[in-house]
Amino acid sequence: MKFIQFYLVSVFLTILLAPSYAVAHRVNIFAWMEGDDVAVECGFSRDSPARDGRITVFDAKSGEELLQGVTDKKGHFRFPVPQSVRRDAHGLRIRVNAGEGHQSEWLIAADELTLSCALPDARTQPSATEAAAHVAASASLLSMSGDGDTQEAVRRIINEALDAKLAPIRHDLAAAAASGPGLQEIIGGIGWILGIAGIALYFKGRRG
């Protein structure tokens, strides 16, 4: 009896003290723009961050390795957008390797980069109807400010404010896309297995 008690206590102690990182299915990675920086977050499930995960950033088009880093205690990593990628309008491919064979990737498209980092010549051209209203509105602004530099500065400030406001929403979207399987999927999986077994039984039964 004493042995069993000791055994149960030791089981619960080891479970309590055990690290959880390796008992996971896959590592999730999200990345989003925050101003001129790219913020990366890595985790195993909703509340367990991937500490000390090795981050490697590639040019999405050429496959060239741009920079490396390690996530912090909360699974976060930040890096400024490399100049070469911004200049050539390539995307970013961010890879995390969290050890024990857990690896994931996240793509940041080129247009997302250029949207966030105000580039004077890479702006999207407004359509004809929009342009008319635009000219009228910006005419007064220009008459006050005088040159294109100020306009660019305003644009930059607006972009930064929008990024700051949108960052949590982007993060939530990414988190929702990577959430674990729900009840429906689990039950669906059981159904698949029983279905396969049923088909196997049918064919084995026909053969006799």
Add this chain to the structure above:
Amino acid sequence: MHISEGVLSPAVLGAGAALTAMGTAVGLRKLDYDRLMTVAMLSAAFLVASLVHVPVGFSSVHLMLNGLLGVLLGFAAFPAILAALALQALLFQYGGLTILGVNTFCMAFSGVLAGYCFKAVARICPGPKGQKAAAFCGGALGVALAGLFTASALAFSDEGFVTTAQLLFLAHLPVMLLEGIITMFMTSFIARVRPEMLHWR
């Protein structure tokens, strides 16, 4: 203990796929008509067990049940685990299809070895007590060997074998104990209710 896609080299992937194909072939040959539904149910149990995270303390654990499958099914654990892992890869994006062979071999072959360990221990010490001890060994050994095989597969990537093996072993110590207990209870229950289930070839 799912290895993600893109971590291992094609040679390791190919070797894993070949070994899994052989194991599945052996398993399907040994599988007779009466046991097919048992295999399917245990395959479903394997699928669900690794999805249900039991929160314990600051961390959460999930069961693997590969030891139990090996003890109850022998080589038929190969097709059961292959089906469950394929569905996990397709439905939940755990692991992946290219790495399915390696993942299946790591989980299923460790289960098969655990099953033979169960048989050996049960033969050495007969009686219900011996059977319980044997089942505990089988359940715990399944998890430990799965960690060992996963670490060996990763040894061919840029991660060191020893550190990975140590990490996996430490992280899975509680799972080993839990699996041992669960396998013990399941086996003694089945030995009472349907003893013929334990006598696979």
